[in-house]
Amino acid sequence: MNNNNEHSSHSHHNHGDMDHSKHEHVSTEEHGDHKDQHQEHHAGHDHSGHNGHDHHHGNFRELFLKSLPIGIIIMLLSPMAGFDLPFQFTFPYSDIVVAILSTILIIYGGRPFYQGALDEFKQKEPGMMALVSLGLSVSYLYSIYAVIITYVTGEHVMDFFFEFASLLLIMLLGHWIEMKAIGEAGDAQEELAKLVPKDAHVVLDDDSIETRPVADLKVGDLIRIQAGENVPADGTIERGESRLNEALLTGESKAVKKGPGDEVIGGSTNGEGVLYIKVNETGDQSFISQVQNLISQAQSQPSRAENIAQKVAGWLFYIAVIVALIAFVVWTLIADIPTAVKFAITTLVIACPHALGLAIPLVTARSTSLGASRGLLVKDRESLEIAQDADVMILDKTGTLTTGEFKVLDVELFNEKYTKEEIISLLAGIEGGSSHPIAQSIISFADQEGISPVSFDSIDVISGAGVEGKANGHQYQLISQKAYGRNLDMDIPKGATLSVLVENDDAIGAVALGDELKATSKKLIEALKNNNIEPIMATGDNEKAAQGAAEDLEIEYRSNQSPQDKYELVKTLKDRGKKVIMVGDGVNDAPSLALADVGIAIGAGTQVALDSADVILTQSDPGDIESFIELAHKTTRKMKQNLFWGAGYNFIAIPLAAGILAPIGITLSPALGAILMSVSTVIVAINAILLRLDPKK
Ligand SMILES: Nc1ncnc2c1ncn2[C@@H]1O[C@H](COP(=O)(O)OP(=O)(O)OP(=O)(O)O)[C@@H](O)[C@H]1O
Ligand SMILES: [Cu+]
Ligand SMILES: [Mg+2]
Incomplete structure (x- = not known):
């Protein structure tokens, strides 16, 4: 099993390449060469790390069922640890039969473990397969040696065929059960493919x-x-x-x-x-394979907890081998060689870097598929661990906290040269080049009024300020009042967003737009406060509009924020040692999304925002931010539990297996060691499966 290392060596930073006609579609496209590398790398080991057994080391179910009868015969014919149990029988030369059957068993049933061990050594990361193989080899070889000596010297030497057979059977069974449990934890990619x-x-x-x-x-x-x-x-x-x-x-x-x-x-x-x-x-x-790419990208990045787990798992092989040697020497001195061999085998078998190796990937797999089923696409896995102890969340207003479906409240004229219709036609025309929520709203407004847009020769977006373009030989701008920089002679509706249509530096018209808070925004703000995350609204919109929304939501706010201002805000907070989550939807949010500890792109945002974000919410529902925080908390908790269990288990099991409690009568047989080792992995898997999100309210 090579779960310990498959996520190790790559960190992809891919930039998406999205078809702008479908903003609701999240997509990423890897560069051709990158992709090949990626697949090639994974061809050797399995990708997700959750089904490696079936691919590499044979089918454990079949191996177990076919090995079972052979194993049972061996166990019936060989006395356990020298004791004759009531169900055991022997006959002359039955030990020769047992030795032959054991040889068949180790070749057939032991193959996946030896192959696994070989893989591990090739990658210079010996782990559980290496330990199991060592345990099997020692018990098998010592028993063969015992049989030979018995016949050569005529003096009975105790063998371990019973232990060997039970160990192998339990290992096969354990891995079969493990595989099932691991499969249950879910593979988001596979689930998507099935659709x-x-x-x-x-x-x-x-x-x-x-x-x-x-x-x-x-x-x-x-x-x-x-x-x-x-x-x-x-x-x-x-x-x-x-x-x-x-x-x-x-x-x-x-x-x-x-x-x-x-x-x-x-x-x-x-x-x-x-x-x-x-x-x-x-x-x-297609959309679905783009989402799959995103998920596989995320899964190929090791999370923080995983790095710790991998390190510890890497040491375990050496720790187990050293402890086994010590046990062997000590027990040879105070007891006899057969006892010493038994303790050494148990020690090798019980150490399970596997539980540790799977502790984190299983939680991640579970949490990714859980997230995906709620429309939360986690591009950067670490973001779950970081978000969990965030201090501040900066939220953009338009399109994030508000619907971004603006109503045109008023169209004002400042120059007699143009009629109202002409102004609306210019507005709709220039907005054709913008992906800002205001643009769509103005275009549909003109459409409803039956006014067709002026055709523009060229249009450029002025980030955080508006748009400019050329039509009929004139230069027009549609910009915020702040960008226009002069006072306007008009009554601005309360809380409205205002954009000014400018021709040659003079205002020729203005449009006032109204937006509404999303239904779940208020609940989100409450939830954030309950989680000790301080919400701050940072908006490019004017003071009045910002104040209106902030008062309704009861949050701190900054108005007239240019993309640079938002970036500075994130930077200042980070410099003060705060962990910052930034939520945004627009192009102008991209720099701050990228700078923030966790960047969340919400809903039908722009491609640039999606690229710079760590987390993408496919719907535009602020309630999903709440789910994300919940997922972050629960995922981190499960990771800690699994890490604690996976490491703690060995801390207790290894000394126990080495016979440290033998003086007070507590010892473990190799078979019991094998059971414990399997159980410890299954526990980790079950704990991961129990990761659930509260039903969405
Ligand atoms: N396409 C556009 N059409 C008209 N006005 C625009 C356009 N883009 C920007 N503006 C003007 O510039 C202001 C700031 O825009 P910006 O994109 O920075 O913020 P926003 O998206 O409105 O708010 P938030 O930062 O909360 O998302 C807007 O309030 C608007 O007045
Ligand atoms: Cu294992
Ligand atoms: Mg915006």
Whole structure:
């Protein structure tokens, strides 16, 4: 088992490359060469570290079931530790039969352990497989030696065939159970992969249907999705209406109603209706495989706790071997060689770097899949450990705490040259180049008024201030009042966001917009305060708008914050020794998201924000920030428990196995040692499975 080292050597920093037409889609795309390296590296050892046994060391279930009869015969024919138990019988030369059966058993049933040990030595990280192999080898070889001596000298020397057989059987059984328990902890990637059906029904030109493997789908294909089927690829609905469940992809548990023109994501579940969709993305480009990439990226970064666990697990092999040698020498001196061999074997077998090696990966696997099912994509695993003792959370206002769906409250004119319609047409035109929530709101407003946008020749975004562009030979800007820098002669509606339309440095119009708090914002602020995380709202919006929202939420705030100001704010707080979480959605939040100890990009944010963030919330629900904090707390707690258990177990088990309590009559047999070692791993796995999130309120 090489769980100890597979996450060690890579830390990928990939930058996504997203199709801007679908902001709700989170995507990352690795650079070609990177990806190859990644896969190559993992080809040798298993990727997730949770199913390595089946791949590398054979199928433990089958090995156990086939080894069982041989093992039982050996145990029946050989006296345990020299004592004849009532169910045992021997006959002349039965020890020769036992020796032959044991040889078959060690070759067949012992193979996975020796192979595992070989892998471990190749990677210069001997671990549990090496220990088990040593234990098996010592008991087997010593017993063969005992049989030979017995026949050569005629004097009976005690053998360990009983111990050898029981040890091997328990090891096989233990690993079979382990594998099952580990499997339960969940593999987010596998769960996602299961969502995509194998076949798709392609509608051909003559309207007939051909069922094709999903891998053969092409962009532009028209496919039919029957009621109740899963969607095979990302696409746009051409015909039909239905409710789709995207729970595993976006965390939205309610089915979403969709009809012609709406986009559907591969992997979501179709409800009652039959849908005809045109395929937009397939394979690597699809939303689901981008999410899978993200998860695998996160899983390839070792977390802090994991680093500790790996170090300790690395030492365990040497500790166990040294203690076993000491036990052997001491027991040879105070008792006899067979006793000494027994204690040495037990010591080798009981030391389980495995529990320690799995302690953290299992919790991570569990917490990643738990997070993903709530729409929390953790790109950087350490962020869970850091967020857990955060001091401050800086929240952006627009789109994070508020809906970002602005209502146009007022359009003001400052120059007789333009009519109101012309101003609105200019506003809508210039916003065509912006991805700011204000832009979408103004464009739909113009659309509703039946006003078509002016066509702009070029548009540039002025980060944190607005947009500028050229149309009809004129230079226009749509910027905040702060950026405009002069007073305006108008009554600004209370709490409104104001943007000024400027032509050649003169205001020709202004638009006042109103936004509302999201339903769960207030609850989030309360939850943060309860968790001793101080919330601060930092917004690029004007003082009045900021104050209004902050008063409703009862939080501290900073208004008129440029991207630079937000960055400075994070920096100042960090310099003061605070752990800072930053939550944002916009382009202008990217620098501070990257600087903060934990950067959370919320919902339909921009690609830049998604790239710089450590955590991505696929929905725009502030309640998910609460879930993230809860996940951080629970994950860290489980990690600590598992680490404590995995390390503490050895602390007690190794001396016990070496016979330290023999003077007061407590000793362990190799078989019991094997049981304890398996149990300790299963406990770690079960503890990880018990990681649950409270139901979303
Ligand atoms: N595309 C745009 N159209 C019109 N005005 C804009 C645009 N982008 C920015 N502005 C103006 O600049 C101000 C600051 O924008 P910025 O993006 O920094 O903050 P914000 O996103 O509104 O608020 P927050 O920081 O809370 O998200 C806005 O309040 C707005 O007046
Ligand atoms: Cu193990
Ligand atoms: Mg913003």
